[in-house]
Amino acid sequence: MPNVSAAKPCSIHQQMVTRTILRYREQKVHPSDDNILVEAPLAITLNSVPIAKLECTPGNEVALALGFCITEQLISTTEQVELAHCKSMVEGTEVALTIQGGVKRVYRILQRKGVRISSSCYGNNSGILPNMYTLAGHDCMLTPAQLYGLQKESEACQELFRNTGATHFCALYDKNLSLIAYSEDVGRHNALDKSIGQTMQSGHIHGIRLILLSSRVSHEMVRKSAAVNSQIIAGFSAVTSSAIRLAEQTNRTLLGFVRNGRMNIYSHSERLGFSSPKPQMLREPTTVNYAL
Secondary structure, three states, rough: OOOOOOOOOHHHHHEEEEEEEEEOOEEEEEEEEEEEEEOOOEEEEEEEEEEEEEEEEEOHHHHHHHHHHHHHOOOOOOOEEEEEEEEEEEEEOOOEEEOOHHHHHEEEEEEEEHHOOOOOOEEOOOOOOOHHHOOOOOOOOHHHHHHHHHHHHOOOOOOOOHHHHHOEEEEOOOOOOOOOEEEEOOOOOHHHHHHHHHHHHOHHHOOOEEEEEOOOOOHHHHHHHHHHHHHHHEOOEEEEHHHHHHHHHHOOOEEEEEEEEEEEEEOHHHHHOOOOOOOOOOOOOOOOOOOO
């Protein structure tokens, strides 16, 4: 059995930050403090071999590393696992695990698995720096009313969801707000990747300006969106602290909780015709009621 002691759970105050955003309600915007889920990098190594770079909620990093290695069938549930270290670094946290067999065994395991690079919740490139992306341009503008119209248009396409209730969707729009790709998938990352692939096949990949997602928006979703030079990323659910940071640094508009005539504007609100408040990242979260 693993020989790794359990860590104390992370305080909820370490898992959230508070930020001043713009809330759009009843055709008006007003500044308001919003609790944002913290998303931070976690690097996992096995016998000193880098296995994955995850973006995750702080807390229980060793447990996450163990669970990841078990569910990815890198280690068994019966073998001895040692914790070499769990340390904080400038770019996040690193958990190093060791098992019998050394580096050669890990390489054999990865070779057998084909070295899985990315899935719906992890990848090995989440630490990519913002300056690796082109800053987004400003040739796409829209009003809240137009956004809600696109929301209704895209929701009407959810054939799989209507029949199963089990899918996310991704809709891609050009600067004229014309739909150029649409996909559904059980994984939100897969839906985004499928839609982007469609635009590559159709020759419209350079026309992507707005990405509309039925899901929450994490760092990975913004990273993928930045790779195709999107200017606006809008999700129907929450966003994370890392997603906001990357959107701000790459000049992208990030919207969350887009539903029922409401939305939260987290970065670069000028594309909707609003002036952004000076963002404030505070230590302690405030109480926010998300009931809509």
